Amino acid sequence: MTDPKVDTCPRDLLSLTLAGMILCRRNVRAMCLALISCAAFVAPLVSMPTAGAQDVDTSDATGATVDQQSPGTDVGTTSDGTETAEDVAAADEDDSDLARITTTFKVGGEPISGIEMIVSLDGTEIGSDVSDEDGRAEVPVPGPGQYEVTLDESSMPEGVSLKEGAPATLKPRVLGNNNRPVIFKLTTVDHSAVSGPSSFERLANLFASGLRFGLVIALAAVGLSLIFGTTGLTNFAHGELLTFGAIATWFLNADNGGLGIPLPLAAVGGVVLGTLFGASFDQFIYAPLRRRGMPIISQMVISIGLALATRYMLSVIFGASAKQYSQYTSQRPTVHLGPVDLRPKDLVISAIAFVALIAVGLFLQRARLGTAIRAVSDNPSLSIASGINDNRVILIVWGIAGGLGALAGVLLSSTEGVQWNMGQHVLLIMFAAVLLGGLGTTFGAMIGGIFVGVVSDMSTFWLDADLKIVVALATLVLVLLVKPSGVFGVRVRKA
Amino acid sequence: MFALNLTGALIDGLRESIAIAAIVGALAGIGLNVQFGYAGLLNFGHVGSALIGAYGTAIVVDNGGSLWLGVVVGVIAAGLLGLLMGLPTLRLRADYLAIATISVAEILRVLANSARLQSITGGPIGIGRVADDFYRINPIPEGRYGIGAWNYNQNTLWTMIVGWSLVALASLFLWGMTRSPWGRVLKAVREDEEATRSLGKNVFAMKLQAFITGSVIAGFAGILFTFDGGFVKPDFFIAQTTFNWYLVVILGGAATVLGPVVGSIIYWFFISVFNSLLSQAIGQDGWWFIESTDVGAIRFVLIGVAIALLLVFRPQGVLGNKDEAAIGEH
Numbered sequence: 001m002t003d004p005k006v007d008t009c010p011r012d013l014l015s016l017t018l019a020g021m022i023l024c025r026r027n028v029r030a031m032c033l034a035l036i037s038c039a040a041f042v043a044p045l046v047s048m049p050t051a052g053a054q055d056v057d058t059s060d061a062t063g064a065t066v067d068q069q070s071p072g073t074d075v076g077t078t079s080d081g082t083e084t085a086e087d088v089a090a091a092d093e094d095d096s097d098l099a100r101i102t103t104t105f106k107v108g109g110e111p112i113s114g115i116e117m118i119v120s121l122d123g124t125e126i127g128s129d130v131s132d133e134d135g136r137a138e139v140p141v142p143g144p145g146q147y148e149v150t151l152d153e154s155s156m157p158e159g160v161s162l163k164e165g166a167p168a169t170l171k172p173r174v175l176g177n178n179n180r181p182v183i184f185k186l187t188t189v190d191h192s193a194v195s196g197p198s199s200f201e202r203l204a205n206l207f208a209s210g211l212r213f214g215l216v217i218a219l220a221a222v223g224l225s226l227i228f229g230t231t232g233l234t235n236f237a238h239g240e241l242l243t244f245g246a247i248a249t250w251f252l253n254a255d256n257g258g259l260g261i262p263l264p265l266a267a268v269g270g271v272v273l274g275t276l277f278g279a280s281f282d283q284f285i286y287a288p289l290r291r292r293g294m295p296i297i298s299q300m301v302i303s304i305g306l307a308l309a310t311r312y313m314l315s316v317i318f319g320a321s322a323k324q325y326s327q328y329t330s331q332r333p334t335v336h337l338g339p340v341d342l343r344p345k346d347l348v349i350s351a352i353a354f355v356a357l358i359a360v361g362l363f364l365q366r367a368r369l370g371t372a373i374r375a376v377s378d379n380p381s382l383s384i385a386s387g388i389n390d391n392r393v394i395l396i397v398w399g400i401a402g403g404l405g406a407l408a409g410v411l412l413s414s415t416e417g418v419q420w421n422m423g424q425h426v427l428l429i430m431f432a433a434v435l436l437g438g439l440g441t442t443f444g445a446m447i448g449g450i451f452v453g454v455v456s457d458m459s460t461f462w463l464d465a466d467l468k469i470v471v472a473l474a475t476l477v478l479v480l481l482v483k484p485s486g487v488f489g490v491r492v493r494k495a
Numbered sequence: 496m497f498a499l500n501l502t503g504a505l506i507d508g509l510r511e512s513i514a515i516a517a518i519v520g521a522l523a524g525i526g527l528n529v530q531f532g533y534a535g536l537l538n539f540g541h542v543g544s545a546l547i548g549a550y551g552t553a554i555v556v557d558n559g560g561s562l563w564l565g566v567v568v569g570v571i572a573a574g575l576l577g578l579l580m581g582l583p584t585l586r587l588r589a590d591y592l593a594i595a596t597i598s599v600a601e602i603l604r605v606l607a608n609s610a611r612l613q614s615i616t617g618g619p620i621g622i623g624r625v626a627d628d629f630y631r632i633n634p635i636p637e638g639r640y641g642i643g644a645w646n647y648n649q650n651t652l653w654t655m656i657v658g659w660s661l662v663a664l665a666s667l668f669l670w671g672m673t674r675s676p677w678g679r680v681l682k683a684v685r686e687d688e689e690a691t692r693s694l695g696k697n698v699f700a701m702k703l704q705a706f707i708t709g710s711v712i713a714g715f716a717g718i719l720f721t722f723d724g725g726f727v728k729p730d731f732f733i734a735q736t737t738f739n740w741y742l743v744v745i746l747g748g749a750a751t752v753l754g755p756v757v758g759s760i761i762y763w764f765f766i767s768v769f770n771s772l773l774s775q776a777i778g779q780d781g782w783w784f785i786e787s788t789d790v791g792a793i794r795f796v797l798i799g800v801a802i803a804l805l806l807v808f809r810p811q812g813v814l815g816n817k818d819e820a821a822i823g824e825h
Contacts, residue, residue: 234590289807297537297589298806304738305806308799312792320788428601431594464611473598473605480595481583 100179101149101172102138104131107160107186111135115160116152121145130155138179146173151184163187197339199461204339206458212346212415214453215353217426220408221433221445222360223278223401229377229440230390230397232296233286237307238405238430239423240314245274245406246413246422247318255326263327267410271403278402281306282395290391307424315420322417349411356407357446360400364442373397377440429456429469432476438486448486499775508768509644515651515723517763518658519716524743524755525665526712531741532749533678534705535685539593539737540580541713543600546732548573548714550607553622553727554615562628566718573714574707581706585699597734608729621728625721629654654722661719662756665712670752681705682750735795742802748815757813770794 101119105112111134118128119139126147131137141147150169153162162168166185174180197205224238249270251258261269285306289299333341364370375383376393384390405423413422433452437444452472459471479486511517523545530536551569556562584595607616616622633653640652647655672678683691684701692698721727739762747758773790811817 234594285803294807298810300590300593301741302803302806304741305799305802305804308735308738308802309796310799312795312799315792316789316796320792428594428598431598435591435594464609466609467605467611470602470605470609473602476598477595477602480587480591484587484591 099143099174100138100140101147101174101182102136102179103149103182103184105135105137105184105186112157112160112186114155114157116155118150118152120148120150128152141174144174146171147180149182156186160186201339203458203461205341206461207454208337208340208342208346210454210457211450212350212353212453213412213457214450215350215357216408216411216449217429217433217453218446218449219353219356219411220405220426221430221449222357222442223404224430225434225437225440225442225445226373226377226397227401228434229442230373230380230394231286231290233303234300234431234439235401236300236303236427237281237310238401239425239427240307240310241274241278241402241405241423242409242412242426243311243314243420243423244277244409245270245402246409246418247314247420248273248277248406249410250318250323250325250413250418253325253327254323257323258326260326263325263414266325267407270410271406274406274409275399275403278405279395279399281402282398286398287391287395307427311421311424318418318420320420322419324417325414328414345414349414353408353411356404360404361443361446369393369396425469428476429453429472432472432479435476435484436479436486441486444486499772501772504768504771504775506644507771508764510646511767512760512764513645513655513659514647514763515654515658515719517759518655518662519720519723520740520743520759520762521662521756522658522665522719523713523716523740524747524759525662525669526709526716527740527744528709528749528751528755529669529672529705529712530709532744532751532754533673533681533685534702536585536702536706537589537593538596538706538709539734540596540598540600541709541740542732542734542737543580543596543603544573544576544710544713545717545720545736546600546603546607546729547576548717549721549727549732550616550622550717551714552718553625553721556625556628557617557622562626565625569718570711570714573717574711577707577710578703580710581703585702585706597737600732600737601734604729604732607732616729617727619729621726623726625727626725629722630725651723654719657722658719661715665715666752666756673752677701677704738802739798742798742805744812745802745805745810746812748812750816751812751814754812754814761813766794766798769797 101117103117105115111131113131113133113135115131115135115137116128117131117137117139119126119141121141126141127139129137129139139149148169148171151162153168163185168184170182170184172180172182220238220242223241224235227233227235227238249263249266252261252269253263253266254260259266285302286299289302294302328345331343331345333343335342335344335347362370364374372383372388372393373396375386375388376390380390383393409423412426413419416422429452430449433449434445436448436451437446452475455475456468456472460468463471523541526544527538527541530538530541548569551572552562552565555565555568560568580596580599584592587595606612608619609616610618612618630650630653633649635649635653637649639646639648641647672681680691680696681701683694683696684698688698691701717732720731743758743762744755745758746762747754747756770790773793777786777790805812
């Protein structure tokens with residue numbers, strides 16, 4: 001059972017820790033990779049000082065703030081007219097040291113002014129505030145403690161009310177001198193009763209947003225599936241390929257803190273960097289591990305370590321708060337296709353993802369390299385015997401996966417903002433997509449991705465939005481239990 | 496470059512290395528060791544069992560039940576989860592099992608966090624005042640106890656005594672198990688499923704038993720976690736926690752009786768020393784591009800790198816046997 005190669009630790013230690021240097025001597029391509037990967041990390045650092053100033057740190061936000069765990073939550077497209085009052089501007093750096101209880105009253109994206117919020121402590125009123133034209137209200141509080149925040153329902157304008165079952169009194173705990181955002185769930189009464197969209201329209205809109213999300217997931221899942229097909233590795237660090245692409249693009253694009261390149265160009269740059277990033281995973285980590293004959297399950301656990309290290313590295317570089325790209329952030333739904341209202345960017349995102357999927361499909365079916373990739377997936381030994389350089393193919397597959405992941409990351413974050421853990425949030429959804437189609441089958445992954453996206457988004461018609469991920473994961477578990485080889489009937493090529 | 500208070504950091508490390516977090520890590524690690532170390536099952540949803548244990552207890556207490564009833568319910572619930580999760584998944588391949596179990600744990604966490612179930616689980620805020628009964632029977636009078644770095648208040652000390660007793664019991668159980676015929680068959684399953692089956696052993700039943708045992712121990716770990724402060728929140732039960740426990744097991748040595756205990760102590764010692772030093776180095780104003788709030792993130796970078804490096808260079812950990820620790824070759 002003892003692997004003779006394991007005993008050569010010192011040599012492998014060198015080759016891993018000094019991978020860059022050694023590989024530079026070995027070939028030029030690796031040197032370029034190393035340089036550019038370094039550049040990808042260093043470029044953002046250079047522009048850090050300005051980036052820091054505008055960040056809002058959400059890392060210590062406590063309690064019932066907006067749930068950031070639910071992936072794919074896109075406030076802009078919730079078409080049922082309800083929306084949580086989100087605290088967009090906990091950012092205010094006030095002169096006074098007093099902590100504040102803040103809120104923003106919004107319904108369907110529209111701020112609502114004139115609503116009164118009353119804050120009291122142990123039954124004594126501390127203060128009150130009426131929301132301004134941005135819907136914001138804030139009350140300074142003397143110190144830490146358990147406060148009661150009450151919404152004066154009589155001050156609410158005609159047609160606006162609390163969501164059914166939502167409390168009018170909240171009890172936030174203020175810690176230290178931190179501002180404490182609170183959320184009142186508001187809805188427009190007439191929206192659902194009189195002029196609101198019909199159930200059919202809501203379902204149609206959910207289908208459209210699910211399709212967009214699914215196409216993006218499919219894009220990323222194809223890379224995951226290709227890696228599994230050619231190497232057998234279940235890559236738990238795949239989410240970080242998305243995050244990397246989105247963050248790299250942000251640093252190229254942002255006016256404040258980045259280089260200010262227009263988003264389409266910046267996205268191209270992000271995809272190129274993502275490709276190199278993906279390839280560097282193979283070049284510096286998995287190729288050496290394969291050479292020393294590490295079991296695939298150990299490689300999988302290593303990919304978890306890698307995911308952690310990369311994710312939190314990115315969080316240190318990028319900051320804990322979500323940020324937007326500089327363009328295309330606040331579009332209104334101006335495109336009407338039958339019952340579906342879309343923002344122009346929804347159409348563009350779906351189209352880009354669709355075209356990219358077709359391109360990948362054609363590449364795999366028609367191109368010489370694509371054929372080589374399929375050959376290595378099918379039968380590694382035979383393909384090596386027929387003269388295919390499998391290590392080169394795997395390197396290219398990692399590059400493709402990195403590029404597709406980066407593209408998916410950019411598309412995802414242009415509706416939902418860039419965040420350091422965005423990739424982690426969709427990792428299990430990608431797994432669901434890949435397993436649905438059957439691990440290692442590219443076209444299965446495409447269809448699986450679209451299916452998971454549509455089903456989980458449409459489930460919000462019946463379920464709360466934060467349970468969307470549960471639907472996706474339940475699909476995954478169900479598939480694994482009923483038909484581990486995937487429901488689309490594609491034969492699994494590898495055992 | 497920096498004037499670092501090394502003594503202070505070491506004191507932090509020594510104190511935390513045997514504190515409640517380390518006990519929870521050791522106990523959960525022992526459960527994981529049964530599944531992963533001895534039976535070779537790659538359970539990535541271990542934290543789900545701890546969640547069920549903790550919430551089972553908390554919900555009973557929250558609805559007016561006694562803590563002891565709560566503990567019984569929590570532990571049984573964790574065992575049931577092990578059964579329900581194990582029955583359909585244990586026939587799956589290692590990587591499918593990993594994905595299935597991590598998904599189940601995530602589903603449980605999202606449900607505990609969801610607004611829909613807030614009346615039962617408390618949503619993101621969780622449930623408080625769970626361990627009042629536990630502190631009430633604390634025989635230790637109020638005050639601070641200990642020598643040097645190890646200095647705790649009466650409630651922490653009480654929780655630690657109970658916690659370490661649980662760890663000792665679980666380790667004793669593990670020790671007995673590994674020497675029993677059952678333990679030997681379990682290891683045989685890990686080494687070669689087909690060979691074991693050909694000897695007439697019920698491989699699936701062995702795996703299921705190991706899975707449930709591990710799940711029950713994780714349930715205890717989850718309950719113990721709620722005793723530290725007396726509240727339960729969904730935040731703790733993220734997938735990350737499972738991976739921390741993997742690091743604990745691999746660090747100490749998978750498939751060794753004391754591995755998880757040693758691993759947890761070392762893990763918390765280094766994490767605390769590192770945290771302390773890094774906080775001092777970065778200070779309030781930050782250093783270069785690193786801000787004071789990034790200390791936690793850098794800690795996770797370190798954990799990630801440690802997992803990868805351990806698996807590459809010392810998969811057997813501190814105490815382990817290299818042949819036994821090589822996962823995925825069986």
